Amino acid sequence: MTRISERAQVPLDEAGRRFDQALAEMFPSFSRSRLTAWIKAGAVTLNGAVVAPRHLLQGGEEVVIEAELEVEVAAAAEAIALDIVYQDDDLLVINKPAGLVVHPGAGNSSGTVLNALLHFDARQAELPRGGIVHRLDKDTSGLMVVARSLAAHTALVDRLSRHEVVRHYAAVVMGTMIAGGTVDAAIGRHLSDRLRQSVRDEEDGKPAVTHYRLRERFRAHTLVQCQLETGRTHQIRVHMAHIGHALVGDPLYGGGLRLPKGASPELVEALRGFRRQALHAEHLAFEHPLTGEPMAFDAAIPDDMQALLACLRADAG
Template identity: 70%
Template sequence: MPVTAAGRRFDQALAEMFPQYSRSRLTGWVKAGSVLLDGKKAPPRQLLHGGEKVELEAELEAEVVAAPEAMDLDIRFEDDDLLVLDKAPGLVVHPGAGNPAGTLLNALLHHCPKLAELPRGGIVHRLDKDTAGLMVVAKSIAAHTALVAMLSRHDVHRQYEAVVIGTMVSGGTVDQAIGRHQHDRLKQGVRDVEDGGKEAITHYRIRERFRAHSVLQCNLETGRTHQIRVHLAHMGHPLIGDPLYGNGLRLPRGADQALIDVLRGFRRQALHAERLAFEHPITGEALDFASPRPADQEALIEALRLDTAQHPDD
């Protein structure tokens, strides 16, 4: 330990000495006796005199238990520390009840088995099953620790395209805390911080307006579960096709059968993570990725655009 560590707690000084590891991982190693102070086991809160000898002998244990599965992945960037991929709609990110296999995590473990040593297999943020688009995955402990901190500081730029019900007038910001829905455990909802809600901020602007729908660009400051879906539904403009937060089909007056078929056939939330930008957590390189609009969302927007062109007076 450096002399300047005098008066500091053992776990605090360790976190500064080994920033590539999370505080919780280091604390676990200390409690297990894998980190010795002057050759002896010491509690995490042990106060230091400065100048002590530290011995770290620990192995990275498996953090996740899931079977590797060979699946096609659309990887946009990869090096020793991270990868960026474009997730297809319909792909579940983590195994769970009803989805024990066939998930993105299963595919990642086949692609890179060492991800089993990282929390949640290196997945530092998630997309809902039916949301398409870009995700970053950590491949090293150092990158994982740094990416989690960057997301917490809002240093990762995440941009989405959403197609919503209703003709919106202007862009703006939704600053409403989100927490577990009081009556439906599958849903999230707008809740006061005092009532268990967590800060959630979504910026949005209008890209295109149709007769009964709008295309929005949404940028996240925070990353709460279902954030965009909850915020837009709270405003009265749920995503087209959203099975949890939608309020049914909305047809423009006099819509033809072609548009009706497209709207009825769009059976997922119309949300696409189209842009992801951040500094590489290890090299500092500026990384910026864009994902093309999925074919089904492109067809949806084209149908709405055509309907609006056919009814210029509405």
């Protein structure tokens, strides 16, 4: 376990404010929920005394934190290769291959990105969800940012919630699109199929916004770039299917294999053989959670999608 030892004086202008609220601003490296838990456990004192989170401050008091970071995750470390695009003491950016699950769950207790992260650095176990702040579906490839410190985790979660992390995806969809646009439609759990999400009324779902633009058109398909404004489960897959342009190969929302009239044998084989959603997280941009430095990363479209696009281009030509 990592020992946390911090000491600070409450600013005078915090007089009259709740202890837990002021503490969250004084120690932004830690989440408010973690600080509140430490207050309740007696790991944070005010002028040497243990007080309640709602205690009202006078200003000028001495705050002392003496706490231990407990293990947040219990998954096993596994020697799974990670394609690391960038790393420093506070974060990692990885390029996840299709087929790799991000976090253990039902039916996937091992062989995940989390297991790989714990093998890469055992200290990831001390971070919420092992430092994972956002996910990609199992069969979606591309870029993910992972926190390596509590301060980075808190900041990245906050920036994601405020839509300050730019995420662009390349997607091959069915049908020839005419123009780009925006899908603004709430998403929630499907009423009858618990594995799926669906567009729902605002009262039943969570707000979800996807912007998309055309990059390349083929005879019966389109390569689009999607930008997430929100990050709901299966968001791009649900939204594109909702507007009648489901992703090629999507087993949940694609509606089955569709072969364009007069397709070449090569294209037929490529479409039949593409057994994952044609979706790749190719661009990620954000400010460094500690330094504020602008950061941007790109990951090339993987070979399987490149091969599919080559067949679509040949068919269109």
